[in-house]
Amino acid sequence: MTHDEFVAGIRERYSDLFDPANSDEDWRYLITIGPGWWPLVEEYCERAQAMLRDHGEVGLWFVRQIKEKFGGVRIYVRPATERLNVDWYPQAVHDIDPTPVQELLSDLRSQIVERANTTCEECGDVGGLRVINGWYRTCCEKHFEEWQRRKGSI
Structure with a gap:
């Protein structure tokens, strides 16, 4: 959807x-x-x-x-x-x-x-608050890693 x-x-x-x-x-x-x-x-x-x-x-x-x-x-x-x-x-x-x-x-x-x-905004799985360079998201480990790659953090 x-x-x-x-x-x-x-x-x-x-x-x-x-x-x-x-x-x-x-x-x-x-x-x-x-x-x-x-x-x-x-x-x-x-x-x-x-x-x-x-x-x-x-x-x-x-x-x-x-x-x-x-x-x-x-x-x-x-x-x-x-x-x-x-x-x-x-x-x-x-x-x-x-x-x-x-x-x-x-x-x-x-x-x-x-x-x-405690819910990933992207997929609904268990998540937590994450921060990269002053940007905040609540996401699971998978979406946090994807976000890090997009931001060039890892």
């Missing part, structure tokens, strides 16, 4: 989790991780969508981005602007009291991030 096919599947199956105002261009950058972490993202989306449905909060929380940063997965979730009743929400996000759903989403995100920290 290609990255575009994976993202299209997530977009279709978990549409409740993503802002319907996202353009096709937005979707190009919304999920930018390697295939080894795709099952973790799929699990996150499945569990988060069920959580929102169970608590009657569908459309009130949206995944804004899922990406790799410093070798770890980052999942950014924000309230919908309707929840805050403002046109521009970033400055107001910190002004709302945490809701039970917000705490549940945060706990779920922490679980997924923790598992990604």
